[in-house]
Amino acid sequence: MSSSTETQITYIDICSAADMEILLTPPQAAEGGQESITYIYRVSSQQLCAGSPVFAVMLDPKSSFLEATQLRAHKRQQPPSSELYQLNLSDSGHDPTALAAVFYALHGANEHLPQTIPFEGLCDIAVVCDYYDCADAMRPWVQLWMEPWKVHAERPGYERWLLIAWVFGEASVFEALTKRFIRNGSLIDGELNALVLVSAGPDCDIPHAIIDALSKEIIRIGESLVPMYLEVYKRYEDNTKSQCLRLPGSRSCDDFIFGRFHRGLKDAKLLEDTQCLTLQYIVNAVNEILNSISVGMASALFDGQSHSRCVSSLEKLCLTMEKMLAGSPPISLASIAGGKQKTAIPGWDDILSGSGQKEI
Numbered sequence: 001m002s003s004s005t006e007t008q009i010t011y012i013d014i015c016s017a018a019d020m021e022i023l024l025t026p027p028q029a030a031e032g033g034q035e036s037i038t039y040i041y042r043v044s045s046q047q048l049c050a051g052s053p054v055f056a057v058m059l060d061p062k063s064s065f066l067e068a069t070q071l072r073a074h075k076r077q078q079p080p081s082s083e084l085y086q087l088n089l090s091d092s093g094h095d096p097t098a099l100a101a102v103f104y105a106l107h108g109a110n111e112h113l114p115q116t117i118p119f120e121g122l123c124d125i126a127v128v129c130d131y132y133d134c135a136d137a138m139r140p141w142v143q144l145w146m147e148p149w150k151v152h153a154e155r156p157g158y159e160r161w162l163l164i165a166w167v168f169g170e171a172s173v174f175e176a177l178t179k180r181f182i183r184n185g186s187l188i189d190g191e192l193n194a195l196v197l198v199s200a201g202p203d204c205d206i207p208h209a210i211i212d213a214l215s216k217e218i219i220r221i222g223e224s225l226v227p228m229y230l231e232v233y234k235r236y237e238d239n240t241k242s243q244c245l246r247l248p249g250s251r252s253c254d255d256f257i258f259g260r261f262h263r264g265l266k267d268a269k270l271l272e273d274t275q276c277l278t279l280q281y282i283v284n285a286v287n288e289i290l291n292s293i294s295v296g297m298a299s300a301l302f303d304g305q306s307h308s309r310c311v312s313s314l315e316k317l318c319l320t321m322e323k324m325l326a327g328s329p330p331i332s333l334a335s336i337a338g339g340k341q342k343t344a345i346p347g348w349d350d351i352l353s354g355s356g357q358k359e360i
């Protein structure tokens with residue numbers, strides 16, 4: 001039986017003119033009993049620098065970064081070393097297949113790339129492209145790979161589209177999803193609790209800027225929604241005034257409404273700290289409570305009279321709350337610090353007018 005510490009090495013020759021090796025040992029899927037695998041990608045540092053500003057900083061011949069200095073020193077060795085310079089990316093936690101796909105694409109080795117990839121693969125590619133800031137270099141491939149998954153973007157189970165949309169600048173998908181997560185997310189002890197984070201798993205790769213923006217928006221809308229129903233509730237609670245439209249000054253219909261309103265809000269936990277409740281839940285719960293009051297009022301008589309129209313302010317409250325939640329703006333890609341704005345796709349006539357013009 002093999003020991004759990006045994007390591008299997010898999011070489012992936014990305015480029016025949018490789019000048020360095022990148023090592024990746026993914027974390028073990030399960031504890032113990034598993035053979036560890038190390039992937040060694042043989043790549044050209046120039047190709048990585050051309051497609052990724054992050055690799056350019058790390059490996060460019062002019063860079064003063066430790067990796068670049070080590071790479072230069074390795075190349076200058078006398079006599080030349082038969083071993084290639086190695087860069088270890090095991091701490092990155094990247095998916096080995098996604099990393100290989102990005103490396104192949106950056107080297108123009110398109111014959112190694114499939115036309116379609118699984119959704120999880122697309123998420124892993126987004127993580128790698130975000131990390132190395134190479135979404136632009138990957139654009140043609142990513143456009144192809146995203147296409148079949150776009151119809152699923154707003155379906156349950158595809159919450160990580162938020163990350164994909166962020167990395168590849170798909171503004172409309174990003175905005176639709178942020179609206180959904182604002183409606184259905186909540187804060188527990190100040191931390192965002194949203195399906196997108198559950199879906200992203202414990203090593204959540206959704207950028208903090210997005211999580212912060214979602215949290216702020218949930219708090220902001222909650223601070224407008226909650227006072228709306230509390231204001232109406234407090235009006236009915238104040239027994240020195242009457243809200244009744246039929247018999248001004250009478251408390252009998254007010255007391256009926258207040259009793260049900262109070263019990264409903266209390267049962268729905270809407271009289272406590274509401275941050276742990278989703279905005280959609282708050283609106284739905286208030287709606288249900290007020291609907292049940294309306295139904296009760298329709299058949300009740302006070303002083304022998306129907307007071308069904310006395311609930312008009314409650315009906316108005318429902319509509320206002322629903323409208324406010326539905327009308328809350330999405331978070332735009334541009335509004336988030338460092339938000340990736342897709343650069344405009346140039347036309348044929350733009351090709352020669354790009355950067356790098358020089359007067360002779």
Ligand SMILES: [Zn+2]
Nearest residue numbers: 244253307310
């Ligand atoms: Zn009344």
